[in-house]
Amino acid sequence: MATSIFGSGIRRREDPRLITGAATYTDDLSLPDMVHAAMLRSPHAHARITRIDTSRAKKAPGVVAVFAGAEIDALQAMPCAWLLPNSNLKVATYRCGACDVVRYVGDIVGVVVAETPYQAQDALELVDVDYEPLPVVTDPVSANKPGAPQLHPDVPNNEAFHWTVGGGDIDAAFKNAELVVKERIVQQRLIPNAMEPRAALAQWKGASGELTLWNTTQNPHILRFLCSVVTGVSEDKLRVIAPEVGGGFGSKIAAYPADFITVFCARKLNRPVKWTESRRENYQATTHGRDHVQEIELAAKKDGTILGLRATVWAGMGAYLSTAAPGIPTILHGLMLSGVYKLPALKEDVHGVYTNTTPVEAYRGAGRPEATFMIERMMDKLAAELKMDPAELRLKNMIPRFENGHSVVTGLSYDSGDYPAGLKKLLAHVKYQELRKEQADARKKGRYLGIGLATYVEICGLGPSQVAGAIGFQGGLWESAIVRFHPTGKVHVFIGASPHGQGEETTFAQIVASEIGVDVGDVKVFHGDTDVTPMGWGTYGSRTTAVGGAALVFATRKVKEKAKIIAAHLLEAAVEDIEYGDGKFAVKGSPDKAKTIQEIALMAHVAWNMPKDVEAGLEASMFYDPPNFTFPYGSHLAVVEVDTETGQVDLKRYVALDDCGPQINPVIVEGQVHGGVVQGVGQALWEEAVYDENGQLLTGSMVDYALPRADLLPNIEVLSTVTPSPHHPLGLKGIGEAGTIASTAAVYNAVLDAVAPLGVKTLQMPMTPERVWRAMQQAQGRA
Amino acid sequence: MKVPVTVTVNGRRYARDVEPRLLLVHFIRDLGGITGTKIGCDTSQCGACTVLLDGVAVRSCTCLAVQADGSAVTTIEGLAENGKLHPLQEAFWNKHGLQCGFCTPGMILAAHELLRTKPKPTDEEIRAGLEGNMCRCTGYHNIVRSVREAAGAMAGR
Numbered sequence: 001m002a003t004s005i006f007g008s009g010i011r012r013r014e015d016p017r018l019i020t021g022a023a024t025y026t027d028d029l030s031l032p033d034m035v036h037a038a039m040l041r042s043p044h045a046h047a048r049i050t051r052i053d054t055s056r057a058k059k060a061p062g063v064v065a066v067f068a069g070a071e072i073d074a075l076q077a078m079p080c081a082w083l084l085p086n087s088n089l090k091v092a093t094y095r096c097g098a099c100d101v102v103r104y105v106g107d108i109v110g111v112v113v114a115e116t117p118y119q120a121q122d123a124l125e126l127v128d129v130d131y132e133p134l135p136v137v138t139d140p141v142s143a144n145k146p147g148a149p150q151l152h153p154d155v156p157n158n159e160a161f162h163w164t165v166g167g168g169d170i171d172a173a174f175k176n177a178e179l180v181v182k183e184r185i186v187q188q189r190l191i192p193n194a195m196e197p198r199a200a201l202a203q204w205k206g207a208s209g210e211l212t213l214w215n216t217t218q219n220p221h222i223l224r225f226l227c228s229v230v231t232g233v234s235e236d237k238l239r240v241i242a243p244e245v246g247g248g249f250g251s252k253i254a255a256y257p258a259d260f261i262t263v264f265c266a267r268k269l270n271r272p273v274k275w276t277e278s279r280r281e282n283y284q285a286t287t288h289g290r291d292h293v294q295e296i297e298l299a300a301k302k303d304g305t306i307l308g309l310r311a312t313v314w315a316g317m318g319a320y321l322s323t324a325a326p327g328i329p330t331i332l333h334g335l336m337l338s339g340v341y342k343l344p345a346l347k348e349d350v351h352g353v354y355t356n357t358t359p360v361e362a363y364r365g366a367g368r369p370e371a372t373f374m375i376e377r378m379m380d381k382l383a384a385e386l387k388m389d390p391a392e393l394r395l396k397n398m399i400p401r402f403e404n405g406h407s408v409v410t411g412l413s414y415d416s417g418d419y420p421a422g423l424k425k426l427l428a429h430v431k432y433q434e435l436r437k438e439q440a441d442a443r444k445k446g447r448y449l450g451i452g453l454a455t456y457v458e459i460c461g462l463g464p465s466q467v468a469g470a471i472g473f474q475g476g477l478w479e480s481a482i483v484r485f486h487p488t489g490k491v492h493v494f495i496g497a498s499p500h501g502q503g504e505e506t507t508f509a510q511i512v513a514s515e516i517g518v519d520v521g522d523v524k525v526f527h528g529d530t531d532v533t534p535m536g537w538g539t540y541g542s543r544t545t546a547v548g549g550a551a552l553v554f555a556t557r558k559v560k561e562k563a564k565i566i567a568a569h570l571l572e573a574a575v576e577d578i579e580y581g582d583g584k585f586a587v588k589g590s591p592d593k594a595k596t597i598q599e600i601a602l603m604a605h606v607a608w609n610m611p612k613d614v615e616a617g618l619e620a621s622m623f624y625d626p627p628n629f630t631f632p633y634g635s636h637l638a639v640v641e642v643d644t645e646t647g648q649v650d651l652k653r654y655v656a657l658d659d660c661g662p663q664i665n666p667v668i669v670e671g672q673v674h675g676g677v678v679q680g681v682g683q684a685l686w687e688e689a690v691y692d693e694n695g696q697l698l699t700g701s702m703v704d705y706a707l708p709r710a711d712l713l714p715n716i717e718v719l720s721t722v723t724p725s726p727h728h729p730l731g732l733k734g735i736g737e738a739g740t741i742a743s744t745a746a747v748y749n750a751v752l753d754a755v756a757p758l759g760v761k762t763l764q765m766p767m768t769p770e771r772v773w774r775a776m777q778q779a780q781g782r783a
Numbered sequence: 784m785k786v787p788v789t790v791t792v793n794g795r796r797y798a799r800d801v802e803p804r805l806l807l808v809h810f811i812r813d814l815g816g817i818t819g820t821k822i823g824c825d826t827s828q829c830g831a832c833t834v835l836l837d838g839v840a841v842r843s844c845t846c847l848a849v850q851a852d853g854s855a856v857t858t859i860e861g862l863a864e865n866g867k868l869h870p871l872q873e874a875f876w877n878k879h880g881l882q883c884g885f886c887t888p889g890m891i892l893a894a895h896e897l898l899r900t901k902p903k904p905t906d907e908e909i910r911a912g913l914e915g916n917m918c919r920c921t922g923y924h925n926i927v928r929s930v931r932e933a934a935g936a937m938a939g940r
Contacts, residue, residue: 011877011879012876012879014884015875017884018881018884018887019859019872019876019881019884019887019891020859020860020863020868020872021817021818021819021820021858021860021888022819022860025818025821025885027818027822028818118804118805192919193917193919194883194885194919195821195823195829195831195883195885195886195917195918195920196821196823196883197822197823244884245883246821246883246884246885247882247883247885247920249919278825279823279824279825279826279829280825501884501920502882503882667879668879670879671879671882671920671921671925674921674922674925675882675919675920675922676922677922678922678923679922701824701825701826702824702826702828702829703826703828707919708922708923709914709923710909710911710913710914710916710923710926711911711913711914713910713923713924715906715924715927716922739922
């Protein structure tokens with residue numbers, strides 16, 4: 001039955017092209033007369049360019065053009081699109097091509113265009129650049145101190161912004177505290193590692209002044225807008241297409257200099273120009289994530305009641321502010337610091353700091369994993385101090401069930417939740433008490449098992465545009481959908497968001513099928529082309545279903561209303577007497593007198609017999625601006641075993657319980673959880689972007705940067721509860737980032753739980769065997 | 784300097800003059816439309832470029848086109864026969880073994896190699912067999928399920 005399509009784990013519509021090699025990603029495209037660009041990138045983290053000579057490169061075989069940074073002057077500076085209010089934000093000039101000073105390894109100083117990619121690479125080596133090295137600083141705490149090497153002339157102490165969040169009486173909280181636990185946490189810098197490297201293909205049509213840019217972007221409409229600003233091509237003549245996009249995880253949100261330089265070259269040369277980054281370039285110059293140093297104090301009573309949390313965070317921003325970067329360690333982080341708990345008072349200071357490193361951006365979870373980690377680490381630390389069970393401490397402090405709004409100390413109003421129910425379900429599933437007993441028994445035998453919990457609530461469904469404006473986001477955050485019926489009752493859906501692996505071609509078809517009774521196979525979803533789809537703000541922050549899905553529901557309902565009017569007319573009944581069910585519009589009480597949606601679609605198109613004042617055709621559009629964010633949540637549990645001889649951590653079991661509201665397609669939801677969890681596990685155990693004191697990225701390839709591998713992971717158990725959002729038409733909340741937000745803390749807490757009996761009090765991520773081993777040695781006085 | 788090579792790709796013979804340094808993956812992707820084979824890294828770590836060279840899985844980014852001279856290559860485009868998906872392709876579809884799809888061609892061909900050498904692998908053996916293929920979307924969970932299902936389907940053939 002058509003209506004049961006909602007909630008059904010059907011196979012994805014996207015997959016046939018992806019499993020046969022028929023899908024077209026940006027780098028798969030070729031155009032006649034196309035040439036290839038290669039970016040010349042700085043090998044220095046901080047240096048003055050004293051000379052650049054492109055003459056040898058220009059003579060190399062196949063070379064079409066070489067432009068030094070200063071010659072890429074037709075491009076405006078890179079815009080920063082999240083201008084934090086009340087933060088003294090200093091947006092340093094971010095040129096597309098550096099012409100005087102380079103500020104990170106990977107900063108672009110020129111571009112070579114050649115007939116083949118090999119020739120372009122060869123010629124890069126022939127560009128002669130003289131650099132005068134300048135002092136380098138790579139960590140945000142050092143960079144923020146007086147006397148540190150200064151990156152930008154007008155930014156003292158490299159402080160891009162100082163932002164604060166607070167609520168409640170924090171001084172009273174600490175005055176009344178019966179104990180205070182403190183911790184310093186390094187949320188190490190991570191490299192997103194979408195499997196598809198970034199790429200751009202620009203085609204300039206000189207005669208009409210039109211430009212098409214194919215790009216690996218998560219948000220083609222924002223990119224069109226920014227591309228128009230930077231390149232000067234007017235928006236109506238600019239078409240941005242996100243073809244198949246191979247993952248993003250935040251790293252394909254930003255606009256990048258390389259994309260605009262590709263456009264610049266295409267215009268200059270009047271030939272299509274393609275640029276595809278290598279993985280090495282991706283590591284050097286595609287945005288990174290996290291990079292926080294956090295100092296935290298939690299005030300509590302001896303019975304475990306938490307009273308207040310005070311924190312200072314230094315957030316490394318990289319050498320320049322990427323498109324949305326200022327909002328990540330602030331709005332998306334600080335506002336979520338109270339997590340799922342009744343926290344009466346909070347104060348956080350965030351220093352966003354320029355360093356000689358790759359710019360950071362949103363990375364899966366974007367600020368929320370860093371917030372969740374803080375509170376979840378502190379809860380475990382408090383539990384250890386009080387010798388309380390960590391689950392009991394959490395349950396004691398959790399916000400009780402609420403269905404329609406709960407205000408927290410940061411000023412946000414969570415939409416709905418039953419946090420204790422989720423945690424209790426998780427604990428029951430794993431038989432928590434038995435698990436603890438198993439752990440105790442194992443310890444007697446010299447085996448060190450650890451059990452780690454993390455609960456979380458995240459902010460998704462970004463978000464009300466009025467709020468976006470108030471928090472300095474230079475855009476709206478609504479989404480759009482057009483639902484267009486064709487004469488035979490087949491449906492085309494056009495959405496402004498731009499999925500890149502999440503499966504909305506399937507789940508959005510399920511929404512339409514479920515709303516209006518067409519077969520799911522009769523709905524085709526279009527996205528990712530600014531000439532074809534309505535404006536939308538893109539796919540990130542777990543917002544596509546939460547906001548775009550709502551737009552689609554309302555657009556479909558508009559179609560349904562019109563269909564009802566047509567049905568009433570055809571059936572010679574009053575509109576009020578028409579009721580909809582299972583794809584049919586019938587006269588109340590006479591189910592035989594009915595029209596199917598397909599019959600109505602045909603009549604709406606031939607228009608032989610339309611009701612008075614009703615236009616032909618059957619389509620509707622909706623621009624939906626949500627009244628609030630959505631707040632998915634959950635509780636995760638990890639079980640690890642630590643080899644005390646080697647420090648090796650074995651992740652033995654992982655159980656995720658998430659509540660994202662009703663699930664359109666539970667198989668896809670599970671897939672999102674699996675992938676998210678493993679990305680967070682990667683931060684806990686393996687991943688770290690390491691710079692040396694000269695600002696060289698030591699983890700500059702997949703050889704050195706340890707990504708999660710199949711053989712290092714267990715199967716993941718996925719549970720759920722369903723608490724609808726009161727303000728989404730279907731109650732949907734979002735699931736894309738949930739796994740990542742919880743899993744880093746869950747695994748960290750598990751590893752520390754395993755080695756705590758040896759006296760280990762803290763660990764540094766990633767918890768590599770060496771680090772765990774050293775921590776154990778130190779705790780045992782064998783350092 | 785260019786040298787002549789002849790490589791059969793998915794049953795069709797291609798004779799080209801190539802630079803000796805040309806990587807097999809670029810050779811294939813530049814033939815015109817056979818772009819299912821992906822390039823995910825420069826260091827033979829990610830496995831996205833995996834193809835079958837005379838039936839054996841290799842990384843086409845670590846193999847020169849001249850080394851493939853006279854050989855037969857199967858890419859993801861050549862796996863389905865007579866319009867019928869290979870059991871691995873079916874299984875990846877059935878078990879949601881892919882999300883963004885970029886690692887998928889290499890993952891499926893690496894799994895093909897695994898099942899060629901070990902037709903009835905345990906989950907642990909599947910994980911060990913695919914440890915050289917990176918996926919950032921799935922957390923590998925559903926890839927393991929997919930390969931398990933394909934092994935079952937192929938055993939029944």
